[in-house]
Amino acid sequence: xxxxxxxxxxxxxxxxxxxxxxxxxxxxxxxxxxxxxxxxxxxxxxxxxxxxxxxxxxxxxxxxxxxxxxxxxxxxxxxxxxxxxxxxxxxxxxxxxxxxxxxxxxxxxxxxxxxxxxxxxxxxxxxxxxxxxxxxxxxxxxxxxxxxxxxxxxxxxxxxxxxxxxxxxxxxxxxxxxxxxxxxxxxxxxxxxxxxxxxxxxxxxxxxxxxxxx
Amino acid sequence: xxxxxxxxxxxxxxxxxxxxxxxxxxxxxxxxxxxxxxxxxxxxxxxxxxxxxxxxxxxxxxxxxxxxxxxxxxxxxxxxxxxxxxxxxxxxxxxxxxxxxxxxxxxxxxxxxxxxxxxxxxxxxxxxxxxxxxxxxxxxxxxxxxxxxxxxxxxxxxxxxxxxxxxxxxxxxxxxxxxxxxxxxxxxxxxxxxxxxxxxxxxxxxxxxxxxxx
DNA sequence: ATATTGTTTAACAATTTTGTTAATACAAAA
DNA sequence: TTTTGTATTAACAAAATTGTTAAACAATAT
Numbered sequence: 470x471x472x473x474x475x476x477x478x479x480x481x482x483x484x485x486x487x488x489x490x491x492x493x494x495x496x497x498x499x500x501x502x503x504x505x506x507x508x509x510x511x512x513x514x515x516x517x518x519x520x521x522x523x524x525x526x527x528x529x530x531x532x533x534x535x536x537x538x539x540x541x542x543x544x545x546x547x548x549x550x551x552x553x554x555x556x557x558x559x560x561x562x563x564x565x566x567x568x569x570x571x572x573x574x575x576x577x578x579x580x581x582x583x584x585x586x587x588x589x590x591x592x593x594x595x596x597x598x599x600x601x602x603x604x605x606x607x608x609x610x611x612x613x614x615x616x617x618x619x620x621x622x623x624x625x626x627x628x629x630x631x632x633x634x635x636x637x638x639x640x641x642x643x644x645x646x647x648x649x650x651x652x653x654x655x656x657x658x659x660x661x662x663x664x665x666x667x668x669x670x671x672x673x674x675x676x677x678x679x680x681x682x683x
Numbered sequence: 684x685x686x687x688x689x690x691x692x693x694x695x696x697x698x699x700x701x702x703x704x705x706x707x708x709x710x711x712x713x714x715x716x717x718x719x720x721x722x723x724x725x726x727x728x729x730x731x732x733x734x735x736x737x738x739x740x741x742x743x744x745x746x747x748x749x750x751x752x753x754x755x756x757x758x759x760x761x762x763x764x765x766x767x768x769x770x771x772x773x774x775x776x777x778x779x780x781x782x783x784x785x786x787x788x789x790x791x792x793x794x795x796x797x798x799x800x801x802x803x804x805x806x807x808x809x810x811x812x813x814x815x816x817x818x819x820x821x822x823x824x825x826x827x828x829x830x831x832x833x834x835x836x837x838x839x840x841x842x843x844x845x846x847x848x849x850x851x852x853x854x855x856x857x858x859x860x861x862x863x864x865x866x867x868x869x870x871x872x873x874x875x876x877x878x879x880x881x882x883x884x885x886x887x888x889x890x891x892x893x894x895x896x897x
Numbered sequence: 898a899t900a901t902t903g904t905t906t907a908a909c910a911a912t913t914t915t916g917t918t919a920a921t922a923c924a925a926a927a
Numbered sequence: 928t929t930t931t932g933t934a935t936t937a938a939c940a941a942a943a944t945t946g947t948t949a950a951a952c953a954a955t956a957t
Contacts, residue, residue, distance in 0.1 A: 698904090698905095729905090730905075730906060732905075732907080733904085733905070733906085734905065736904075736905080883924080
């Protein structure tokens with residue numbers, strides 16, 4: 470009675486929130502086309518009319534998820550930049566590690582983002598303009614540091630963009646293709662945590678050797 | 684009149700073939716859920732009833748494409764093994780190059796395969812058992828050769844599976860994430876062919892340094 | 898010529914999926 | 928207590944998509 474107001478607010482937030490949680494799961498695993506609003510509603514424990522009541526259309530609900538996921542992805546891009554206060558080689562090492570951990574915590578994200586970009590590139594042009602400027606600046610800074618370190622003979626003078634693509638490739642592909650590789654790799658991947666730790670170490674080792682002074 | 688027979692045979696093969704070509708394009712770019720049989724029929728220049736006449740259901744048409752694409756993918760796996768008559772380091776170098784070229788010729792394939800495996804793993808269990816034994820054997824052979832070369836001091840004693848995962852990661856990710864990276868990388872990717880050549884060289888260089896004797 | 902077989906079309910049927918609406922309940926505020 | 932706005936449900940509507948069928952048509956063989 471006296472707390473029915475708060476209860477209802479909670480319930481309301483709960484339903485809207487449950488729908489978002491269910492929608493995230495559904496869209497990330499099945500994509501926009503494979504997702505069903507009825508399936509999302511069912512997973513959220515509400516009637517499908519409620520889903521439309523809160524989010525109007527499938528498209529709008531999807532936008533909500535996409536926005537959040539693109540924000541998350543931006544963070545992963547920043548993780549790869551590493552800690553600017555460290556010496557450059559350590560910074561890159563830390564960047565690889567942080568990026569790997571980030572992707573490990575969001576293993577469904579890369580496939581979702583890539584599928585979105587490939588299937589509807591025009592949707593994301595605006596979003597892209599924003600972050601590409603920032604990225605460009607960070608590339609520039611990193612390259613400057615690399616060049617200085619190279620002149621001091623601490624590492625090879627490498628193209629930062631190429632190195633970052635290699636890092637992203639190896640870190641992301643680990644999770645992107647996990648279900649594909651798992652049945653092919655036998656004992657190596659039997660213990661998931663052990664494999665991921667080994668993979669992370671391998672990625673760091675590979676890049677470290679790539680940038681090491683000969 | 685007199686050539687109507689041959690014309691019609693041609694036309695028939697043409698229609699069935701046109702549908703397959705259109706279906707391949709549609710399924711590879713949009714996936715099973717995003718693909719529309721009407722859209723495929725339209726692209727093939729036939730009524731959608733014809734599509735059902737030749738392939739009965741969307742599912743069966745899809746199976747045809749999937750089978751062909753999985754076969755293609757198997758070939759790419761073999762390309763990465765390189766030429767057994769070469770010394771092991773050259774063999775690996777050649778394998779990276781051949782694999783890169785293979786993926787370059789089938790740039791839509793990796794995303795398609797990964798999406799399939801992730802969204803319907805149970806569908807491919809049978810298919811997997813077949814190739815995993817072959818793969819295991821090849822891994823074993825390669826590892827044997829690597830071990831011998833390492834004992835002769837020609838290279839570092841590395842885990843072949845890890846190296847192959849790294850190669851696949853870097854080669855495949857290049858094409859998988861191309862639309863994602865292109866707007867972020869500025870001049871580097873302005874000329875696609877130039878970028879791909881540079882990327883191929885970078886992948887080879889990275890792996891060569893990884894397996895090189897310290 | 899005629900029967901047979903396979904091809905093609907147009908119209909239709911069935912199903913799935915998204916989205917809407919009218920009726921209802923219910924709490925909060927006036 | 929009336930009013931107002933929000934939440935909820937169930938039933939319905941609309942659209943898209945896949946799949947079917949009957950009949951027309953063409954090719955080939957008998």
